[in-house]
Amino acid sequence: MLIDKYDLEVFTPPCEPGAERFSAVARLVTDIREVLPYLNATLRGATYSAAAPSLVWTKAGHRVAFQPYQIAVSNVADRDAAIHELEELVKVVNRTWERRAEIQPSFDERHRPVPMAVYKLLPQTNCKVCGQPTCFVFAAKLTLGQVDLTACPALQEPQYADRLAQLQDMLGTDLPAVGQHE
């Protein structure tokens, strides 16, 4: 097991007082940098940086960051969900590490899409059903991992199926790491 001990901290980001969104950080005693290329190979849409090193991923609208001695998740609805999310991420790391012999590590460095590229694939009706004032604001929040594609009902309509597929590929989805489900 790569991670067997960590300290957990849950907090509301100071830049968002009263926002009622939570972040959580697992501070590790183990350096997990070696697992990052394996996670990069299995977590669709992850953004890997060898220089940092770090791996950023969006999971169901939550922004996740893996670094050598910590795993952080942000934009979670409540404290218990943040703790649960981090516990699941620790499991993902451990299972990926245990199965690394089956995985071709990836050192590819993706870049997060810019909001305009995302916006061009949205319905562009500014209907506000997603809770955002415009499609562009929604696009900007998608690139930051602050909202999820499922918040736009129009994208689920058949005529947007191709665009939705492109967006999922561009932004990544929360496909599990190898071995996440047993």
Ligand code: SF4
């Ligand atoms: S629900 Fe979709 S179409 Fe409507 S404003 Fe939000 S992103 Fe745009």
